[in-house]
Amino acid sequence: MNHQESTLDEQHIAQLVRSFYGRARADALLRPVFEAAINDWDEHHRIVEDFWSRTLLGTIRLLLVSLYLLGASALAFAGEVQVAVAANFTVPMQKIAADFEKDTGHKAVVSVGATGKFYAQIQSGAPFEVFLSADETTPAKLEQEGMTVPGSRFTYAIGKLVLWSAKPVFVDDKGKVLKEGKFAHLALANPKTAPYGAAALEVLKNLGLLDTLSPKFVQGENIAQTQQFVATGNAELGFVALSQVQKDGELTSGSAWFVPGKLYKPIRQDAVILAKGKGNPAATALMDYLKSDKAKVVIKSFGYDL
Amino acid sequence: MADLNTVDLSAIKLTLELASLTTCLLLMIGTPIAWWLARTRSRLKGMVGAVVALPLVLPPTVLGFYLLVVMGPQGPIGHLTQALGLGLLPFTFPGLLLASVLYTMPFVVQPVQNAFEAIGERPMEAAATLRAGPWDTFFTVVVPLARPGFLTAAVLGFAHTVGEFGIVLMIGGNIPGKTRVVSVQIYDHVEAMEYTEAHWLAGGMVVFAFLVLFALYTFNNSANRTKD
Numbered sequence: 001m002n003h004q005e006s007t008l009d010e011q012h013i014a015q016l017v018r019s020f021y022g023r024a025r026a027d028a029l030l031r032p033v034f035e036a037a038i039n040d041w042d043e044h045h046r047i048v049e050d051f052w053s054r055t056l057l058g059t060i061r062l063l064l065v066s067l068y069l070l071g072a073s074a075l076a077f078a079g080e081v082q083v084a085v086a087a088n089f090t091v092p093m094q095k096i097a098a099d100f101e102k103d104t105g106h107k108a109v110v111s112v113g114a115t116g117k118f119y120a121q122i123q124s125g126a127p128f129e130v131f132l133s134a135d136e137t138t139p140a141k142l143e144q145e146g147m148t149v150p151g152s153r154f155t156y157a158i159g160k161l162v163l164w165s166a167k168p169v170f171v172d173d174k175g176k177v178l179k180e181g182k183f184a185h186l187a188l189a190n191p192k193t194a195p196y197g198a199a200a201l202e203v204l205k206n207l208g209l210l211d212t213l214s215p216k217f218v219q220g221e222n223i224a225q226t227q228q229f230v231a232t233g234n235a236e237l238g239f240v241a242l243s244q245v246q247k248d249g250e251l252t253s254g255s256a257w258f259v260p261g262k263l264y265k266p267i268r269q270d271a272v273i274l275a276k277g278k279g280n281p282a283a284t285a286l287m288d289y290l291k292s293d294k295a296k297v298v299i300k301s302f303g304y305d306l
Numbered sequence: 307m308a309d310l311n312t313v314d315l316s317a318i319k320l321t322l323e324l325a326s327l328t329t330c331l332l333l334m335i336g337t338p339i340a341w342w343l344a345r346t347r348s349r350l351k352g353m354v355g356a357v358v359a360l361p362l363v364l365p366p367t368v369l370g371f372y373l374l375v376v377m378g379p380q381g382p383i384g385h386l387t388q389a390l391g392l393g394l395l396p397f398t399f400p401g402l403l404l405a406s407v408l409y410t411m412p413f414v415v416q417p418v419q420n421a422f423e424a425i426g427e428r429p430m431e432a433a434a435t436l437r438a439g440p441w442d443t444f445f446t447v448v449v450p451l452a453r454p455g456f457l458t459a460a461v462l463g464f465a466h467t468v469g470e471f472g473i474v475l476m477i478g479g480n481i482p483g484k485t486r487v488v489s490v491q492i493y494d495h496v497e498a499m500e501y502t503e504a505h506w507l508a509g510g511m512v513v514f515a516f517l518v519l520f521a522l523y524t525f526n527n528s529a530n531r532t533k534d
Contacts, residue, residue: 116497185397190480193497218397218479221493228371229479233379234396 013053017045078105079282082127084118085110086134086269087224088159088196088241092302093132099298100289106282114222116193122147122274129277130286132156132269134223135195139272152273156290158305159267161199163257164245165237166230175257177237178209183216187229187238190219197226199264200239206263230254242303249301266305314507316483317491324399324487325467328406329414332463333456335407336414341444343415344422359416361409366472373405373477397479402487405477406467413462421455422448454526461522465515 021041024030038044085093090112097108108130113121115134122128122142131148133139136155142148163178165171177183189197197219204210218234220226223241230238239259245252271290277283289295296306343355361369377383377395387395395401425448433443449456471489478485480494488507495504 114497116499119499120496184393185479187479190494190497192494218481221475221480221497225476228374228476229396232374234374234377234394235479 009057010049010053013056014045014049017049017052021045079280079285080107080109081129081277081280081282081286083108083110083130083132083286084122084126084128085112085132086115086118087112087222088134088243089132089157089269090224092157092243092299092304095298096290096295099294100286103294104285104289106285108282108286114193115195127276128274129280129283130271131274132271132290134159134267134269136268136270139270142274143272147275149273149275149278152287153270154287154291155268156271157269157299159196159199159269160242160261160303160305161196161203161239161259161264161267162242162245163237163259164227164230164240164254165256166233166254167236168255171237171255171257173257175207175259177257178204178207178213181212181216183236185218185229185235186213186216187218187220187226187235187240189223189226189239190221194220194222194226195267195269196223196239196241199267202264203239203259246303247301249303269304311503313482313486314488314491314503317486317488317507318510320483320485321468321487321489324402324406325464327403328410328467329460329463331403331407332410332414333460336411336459336463337418340415340418341422343419359412362412366409366470367476369409370405370473370476373408373473377401377404377477396477397481397485399484402474402478402485405473406470409470409473410463410466413466414459417455417458417462418452421452424455425451457522457526461518465518468511468515 021034021044025034083093083097093110093112097110101107111128115138118126118128118131118133119138119142122131123145131139131142139148139153143150143153163171163175165177171177178186188200191197191201201210204213218229218238220229220238223244226238227240227244229235230240242258245254245256271287273283273287300306339354339358343351343358374396375381377387379388379394384394387393392400395404429447429451430443433447438446468487469489471493474485474487475490475493478487478490480486480490486494488511492504492507492511495501495507
């Protein structure tokens with residue numbers, strides 16, 4: 001190794017120690033102090049030399065090792081990208097982030113939350129570099145405000161709405177249960193803030209049931225809370241995201257009506273690179289990865305369209 | 307107040323109702339609990355005190371979720387209310403009230419308990435030598451002496467109910483006029499990016515909270531001074 005440390009070895013230290021003591025013993029004031037304390041000078045030199053060589057050379061070795069390790073980790077995690085992910089995409093994103101790291105060496109650091117909240121945070125300078133929204137309007141809005149990398153926006157998933165009950169035979173496969181109205185509470189996500197809530201409202205409007213059913217509404221803050229209302233049985237049924245109640249193409253529990261796509265506008269979920277992610281290769285890599293066939297298979301298996 | 311619409315106003319009314327009722331109920335339920343905690347030598351003291359303080363530790367959404375489970379059709383409280391013919395509590399005003407009472411409990415019990423503990427044995431012994439019965443002693447000696455504690459408890463209980471958000475959102479289901487309180491309404495405005503409306507409500511809430519606390523501290527100060 002032709003590093004700096006080759007100039008500093010045990011010989012140098014011995015030289016330094018001996019010349020230091022030579023000069024100290026030449027000094028009239030210092031000499032009596034040392035002469036009184038030290039009998040065997042060779043022994044003393046050895047102890048001091050040992051101390052300095054262990055300390056200095058050991059430290060340098062340690063520094064070199066840590067530098068080497070840092071270099072290695074920088075290679076392994078070639079880059080890191082901070083991702084804000086809409087709540088409904090939590091589970092698929094965990095899978096995708098793990099695959100992404102395995103395949104590219106880049107690491108996606110995921111924060112999950114409500115789209116509206118992320119919007120406010122991004123405006124206030126949150127350090128997110130990629131944003132996977134639950135809708136298409138929020139990323140478009142950020143784009144207009146110049147807070148994204150232009151041209152990076154695309155639809156990574158199309159959400160599907162399902163009328164779901166935790167009870168096994170409650171919701172029929174035609175959704176007639178809505179017309180019969182034999183329930184106290186119908187859960188949906190807040191239509192003002194959650195795209196799945198807005199879609200649910202649209203379905204009811206198209207079925208002509210909005211006015212009769214709106215007194216029975218209970219609104220979740222987001223689609224995850226809505227699902228909890230139904231899962232705990234406090235609301236007999238509710239409109240949730242298919243991705244929440246389906247795994248590998250099967251309903252995980254309860255009964256459901258897969259709401260026909262013609263009853264609501266498709267819930268397009270857009271991804272965008274934010275201004276903070278400009279020039280970060282890991283951000284671009286993640287966007288490319290989301291478009292890959294491998295990621296698409298994962299996304300579809302959770303009940304999204306593409 | 308041109309920027310407050312009828313939905314906002316109904317949220318304000320609902321919040322005031324909820325907070326007043328919660329405070330009254332808690333003063334009635336919390337006082338005996340605080341008395342017991344202040345006076346008992348029972349081994350259960352530590353446990354009861356810990357249970358009362360639990361809402362301080364648990365995140366509101368966690369507490370809300372458990373309440374949803376417990377009050378739901380499969381939960382023990384849900385079974386009870388259904389057996390009594392009351393139906394299920396979540397998404398109703400009584401359900402919201404029950405949740406508020408539970409999570410505001412420590413804010414009322416602890417100041418009252420501290421006030422009781424500060425009084426000590428002597429005034430009560432003095433009252434007993436003057437032939438005052440236990441109830442008489444409590445209402446004519448203890449309550450007046452503990453007045454600052456009750457005042458703090460009432461204000462904190464009221465203020466905390468007004469400010470709570472995570473649990474009411476979870477238990478209430480955000481139903482306009484029934485369970486949508488001010489904090490939820492503000493949240494809705496912010497989420498929907500209606501910042502002007504949010505500012506109005508939030509500003510009102512800050513002014514309200516300031517006035518209440520200001521009144522409390524001024525009043526408590528002057529009460530202390532007259533006592534000296």
